[in-house]
Amino acid sequence: MNKVKRTWNINGERREAEIPPVRRFLDVLREDLNLKGSKEGCGEGECGACTVIVDGEAVLSCMLPAGQVPDNAEVTTVEGLEKTPGGRLLQAAYAEKGAAQCGFCIPGMIVSSYAMLSRDPDMDPDRIREAHAGNICRCTGYEKIVEAIQSAAEQWPAEAKG
Amino acid sequence: MPVKELGALHSVGKGIARIDADEKVRGKAQYADDLHVPGAWYGYVVRSPVSHGRLSGLRMDSDFDWSQVVVVTPEDIPGNNIVDMMGRDMPFIAHAEIQYLGEPVALVAAPTRHLACVAGSHIHPDIEEFPPLLTLQEMVAQYKEDPSKLHELSAQTIRKGDADKAVNEADIVMEREYSAGHQEQLYIEPQGMVAVPESDGTMFVHGSMQCPYYINPELCETLDIPPEKLRVKQSAVGGAFGGKEEFPTLLAGYCALLALKAKRPVKIIYDRNQDILFSTKRHPSWSRYRVGLNKDGTIQGIRCEFLLDGGAYTTLSPVVMYRGILHSAMGYRCDNVSIDGHVYRTNTFPNGAFRGFGAPQALWAWESMIDELAEACGMTPHEFRLKNCLHEGDATPTGGLLRDSVGSPEVLEKTLERCNFGEKFKQCSHGRRGEKKWYGIGLSFFAHGSGFTGDGEARIKAKAALDLEPGDNGKPVVNVRISSTEMGQGTCTIMPQVVADAMSIDVRHAYYPMPDTFKVPDSGPTVASRTAMVVGSTVFGAGRKMKADLEAFASEALFEGQPVTLDQDRFRGSYGDKEMSFEEVAAEYLARKGPLRVYDQFQLPDFIKWNQNTFEGDAYPAYSWGCNVAELEVDTLTFEIKVTKVTAYYDIGRLLNPVLAKGQIEGGLVQALGYAMMEKIEVKDGKYDADRMQTYVIPTTLDIPEMDLHFVEYPWEHAQPGAKGVGEIPMDGLAPAIANALVQATGIRMRDLPITPERLFQMMQEEKTA
Numbered sequence: 058m059n060k061v062k063r064t065w066n067i068n069g070e071r072r073e074a075e076i077p078p079v080r081r082f083l084d085v086l087r088e089d090l091n092l093k094g095s096k097e098g099c100g101e102g103e104c105g106a107c108t109v110i111v112d113g114e115a116v117l118s119c120m121l122p123a124g125q126v127p128d129n130a131e132v133t134t135v136e137g138l139e140k141t142p143g144g145r146l147l148q149a150a151y152a153e154k155g156a157a158q159c160g161f162c163i164p165g166m167i168v169s170s171y172a173m174l175s176r177d178p179d180m181d182p183d184r185i186r187e188a189h190a191g192n193i194c195r196c197t198g199y200e201k202i203v204e205a206i207q208s209a210a211e212q213w214p215a216e217a218k219g
Numbered sequence: 220m221p222v223k224e225l226g227a228l229h230s231v232g233k234g235i236a237r238i239d240a241d242e243k244v245r246g247k248a249q250y251a252d253d254l255h256v257p258g259a260w261y262g263y264v265v266r267s268p269v270s271h272g273r274l275s276g277l278r279m280d281s282d283f284d285w286s287q288v289v290v291v292t293p294e295d296i297p298g299n300n301i302v303d304m305m306g307r308d309m310p311f312i313a314h315a316e317i318q319y320l321g322e323p324v325a326l327v328a329a330p331t332r333h334l335a336c337v338a339g340s341h342i343h344p345d346i347e348e349f350p351p352l353l354t355l356q357e358m359v360a361q362y363k364e365d366p367s368k369l370h371e372l373s374a375q376t377i378r379k380g381d382a383d384k385a386v387n388e389a390d391i392v393m394e395r396e397y398s399a400g401h402q403e404q405l406y407i408e409p410q411g412m413v414a415v416p417e418s419d420g421t422m423f424v425h426g427s428m429q430c431p432y433y434i435n436p437e438l439c440e441t442l443d444i445p446p447e448k449l450r451v452k453q454s455a456v457g458g459a460f461g462g463k464e465e466f467p468t469l470l471a472g473y474c475a476l477l478a479l480k481a482k483r484p485v486k487i488i489y490d491r492n493q494d495i496l497f498s499t500k501r502h503p504s505w506s507r508y509r510v511g512l513n514k515d516g517t518i519q520g521i522r523c524e525f526l527l528d529g530g531a532y533t534t535l536s537p538v539v540m541y542r543g544i545l546h547s548a549m550g551y552r553c554d555n556v557s558i559d560g561h562v563y564r565t566n567t568f569p570n571g572a573f574r575g576f577g578a579p580q581a582l583w584a585w586e587s588m589i590d591e592l593a594e595a596c597g598m599t600p601h602e603f604r605l606k607n608c609l610h611e612g613d614a615t616p617t618g619g620l621l622r623d624s625v626g627s628p629e630v631l632e633k634t635l636e637r638c639n640f641g642e643k644f645k646q647c648s649h650g651r652r653g654e655k656k657w658y659g660i661g662l663s664f665f666a667h668g669s670g671f672t673g674d675g676e677a678r679i680k681a682k683a684a685l686d687l688e689p690g691d692n693g694k695p696v697v698n699v700r701i702s703s704t705e706m707g708q709g710t711c712t713i714m715p716q717v718v719a720d721a722m723s724i725d726v727r728h729a730y731y732p733m734p735d736t737f738k739v740p741d742s743g744p745t746v747a748s749r750t751a752m753v754v755g756s757t758v759f760g761a762g763r764k765m766k767a768d769l770e771a772f773a774s775e776a777l778f779e780g781q782p783v784t785l786d787q788d789r790f791r792g793s794y795g796d797k798e799m800s801f802e803e804v805a806a807e808y809l810a811r812k813g814p815l816r817v818y819d820q821f822q823l824p825d826f827i828k829w830n831q832n833t834f835e836g837d838a839y840p841a842y843s844w845g846c847n848v849a850e851l852e853v854d855t856l857t858f859e860i861k862v863t864k865v866t867a868y869y870d871i872g873r874l875l876n877p878v879l880a881k882g883q884i885e886g887g888l889v890q891a892l893g894y895a896m897m898e899k900i901e902v903k904d905g906k907y908d909a910d911r912m913q914t915y916v917i918p919t920t921l922d923i924p925e926m927d928l929h930f931v932e933y934p935w936e937h938a939q940p941g942a943k944g945v946g947e948i949p950m951d952g953l954a955p956a957i958a959n960a961l962v963q964a965t966g967i968r969m970r971d972l973p974i975t976p977e978r979l980f981q982m983m984q985e986e987k988t989a
Contacts (some may be wrong), residue, residue, distance in 0.1 A: 094246025103912035135246030152240035159707030160243030161457025198885035
């Protein structure tokens with residue numbers, strides 16, 4: 058199969074990959090680039106555990122052919138959150154509120170939270186629920202996740218906006 | 220609170236953050252598919268395409284290059300081709316009979332997942348097909364006609380007094396049937412396992428599991444190796460809920476058999492479709508009651524038949540049924556009880572463990588029945604429950620005495636008061652016309668046995684160890700060595716809290732490493748709401764021993780023989796001013812004597828008596844108690860049912876960590892909401908019809924009702940820290956509370972789960988025509 062070359066800025070690092078264009082971006086991240094934080098829960102875009110951010114948009118990496126991720130794209134995965142003030146705030150809030158139980162959905166969940174709050178930190182619980190309806194959690198009943206995001210939203214650092 | 224003082228605790232009771240939270244929010248936790256296993260091949264299971272038949276052989280396409288893969292058939296199994304669970308009826312790989320669609324007929328391993336699948340498609344089983352029995356409905360129809368024609372996997376009775384006589388002599392006799400369908404655990408991490416054959420002949424199995432000591436010894440007979448040559452280690456588990464209780468033995472077996480032949484590591488990670496199609500589900504159930512009442516609402520006699528659809532093989536179904544019958548008449552006073560439990564074979568994947576383990580099925584029926592009984596004698600559901608509910612000193616249906624730690628009736632009274640049930644009950648819509656939405660409120664009240672059913676805890680004798688050893692940072696750490704796993708519920712956090720209080724040290728000195736059978740004793744399986752209560756109290760006992768050992772050491776080696784007490788992280792002599800920190804003394808111990816290991820073993824109190832043959836006595840060491848109230852609205856145009864609020868009180872004994880405990884309740888209630896109203900999966904032509912996340916729909920953030928949740932604490936009085944079960948009880952009561960609310964909203968009594976708008980519409984149409 059023909060391969061394409063891509064250079065991406067993943068979590069602030071320049072990463073190169075030579076990949077069949079239809080290879081799932083999730084597999085490229087996990088297997089080729091050894092970024093195993095993003096998870097596969099369903100492989101069909103239902104559970105959201107594979108959510109990553111590509112150029113500011115939260116996307117489902119299990120549904121995304123890697124060839125469609127353009128050269129020089131800015132990619133954020135769960136591993137990159139701790140490099141940002143907002144990401145660290147969210148991680149602390151998730152931990153403190155008990156939002157992670159088994160933790161398998163959390164990489165996708167928290168990346169969705171980060172994408173959402175980066176765009177608009179002015180969130181009430183209803184909007185938080187709306188924005189996370191595509192991230193399935195089987196453990197928590199979502200209450201503590203919503204609490205954590207709300208707590209992070211209230212303290213969202215001004216410099217993390219945009 | 221009417222609680223005997225167990226002694227104050229400092230760490231227990233605090234809602235400290237989960238110890239594993241940091242690695243989980245950073246994406247660093249290592250789940251099965253994240254493990255780095257150099258040289259691993261991928262395994263694939265070749266399955267029967269038919270539900271029932273006789274296998275006469277396998278045809279392997281001659282034009283496929285078989286040299287590039289490894290194939291395992293029954294002839295390659297070194298030991299017995301048996302999965303040794305409660306029955307010995309299931310083979311690892313089918314060799315004669317086919318009992319379900321998807322039954323393994325061969326295993327394949329290859330360097331890539333793709334090649335393993337392709338190779339598998341070149342293996343064709345020759346099967347003479349027989350007619351299958353596929354569904355609960357067919358099973359129940361046959362039971363009513365002639366049960367002797369069913370294949371019985373297990374049966375058990377409970378007899379107390381003379382139920383038939385009592386029912387026949389009662390003022391009111393009511394007979395009802397209820398049923399419930401399959402439920403898929405749908406942990407977000409699919410099943411995954413790796414087997415690594417090591418050079419010294421050890422087989423190392425590493426993966427997603429609840430019970431390392433199920434896999435060892437269950438695999439030893441198959442692999443024909445002694446237990447000391449089978450090492451089982453848990454990776455981070457992305458949810459389990461019972462789905463990773465007995466099933467991982469199968470996956471471990473497939474990997475290990477392939478690894479033996481391939482002489483290299485083999486991993487299998489199911490994709491979601493395989494996982495739903497070919498793993499365990501909650502048993503479909505059917506309950507039939509015949510209950511006699513006096514006009515004043517006294518329950519005279521209870522006659523119950525409780526049937527489970529076991530699927531193809533016995534596996535754990537007998538114990539699921541035991542828990543089912545033990546909860547089928549629980550919670551209320553009655554001197555005459557007769558219950559018959561049966562598990563019958565159907566030709567589907569064996570049904571198995573799922574949070575609640577038979578109790579949700581039993582209580583779905585029983586708590587619906589209670590509302591119907593209340594109505595029959597002209598009482599409201601809450602008056603009827605308050606009149607009949609068990610109190611301290613009362614006897615259970617098996618004649619067990621509720622000696623202490625009884626949160627009934629307080630959870631019931633408090634819930635009713637909290638949500639103003641009596642007033643809201645009068646505002647329900649049924650019987651009113653012209654409303655845009657119908658409103659209903661409904662109630663359920665229940666107990667859940669904590670710990671293994673029947674003689675389980677006496678048999679298991681849970682063991683726990685603590686190791687004082689140098690930690691990763693060189694400082695002394697007390698490692699909790701138990702086989703109880705962390706699967707999201709919080710074991711890795713509550714156990715250090717328990718150790719901290721047992722030893723009177725700071726919680727940061729205690730740590731819970733993932734269980735590895737080469738390092739941990741057998742604490743029993745991580746099931747049956749037993750970890751906090753049974754294993755927690757055993758860990759506490761071990762902590763007390765380690766404290767005494769360190770005090771004795773400090774006295775002799777560091778405090779010139781004076782008596783020494785370890786209190787709140789400080790060692791102090793009984794005279795003089797000398798003080799040393801825990802860390803200083805522990806470091807001295809390690810430097811002079813090396814690592815310290817202490818053990819403890821769980822002891823059931825002597826007065827807990829149980830007869831496993833007659834099912835008489837104390838079926839559980841203790842019970843947790845709960846009460847759920849559901850409020851809902853029905854859209855009169857679309858029949859959409861929206862649960863708007865759930866109010867609940869629970870008595871789960873001492874709260875070890877209130878944040879984690881509440882997380883268990885919230886998450887369990889949402890699974891129960893799915894069970895009640897959303898999660899519909901049926902067997903069509905032998906195959907599950909909802910075999911993906913797109914079709915098997917579970918609650919999202921947008922489906923969650925307001926939850927008003929509270930605890931009352933009636934600690935288990937016989938051992939610190941006094942916890943009872945929390946894991947399963949949130950699954951027990953919501954479905955009947957919703958059905959009971961729906962009756963008050965619409966007048967329609969749903970007796971089958973799940974409750975869907977389509978079914979409500981159909982029943983309202985039928986009622987109209989009638």
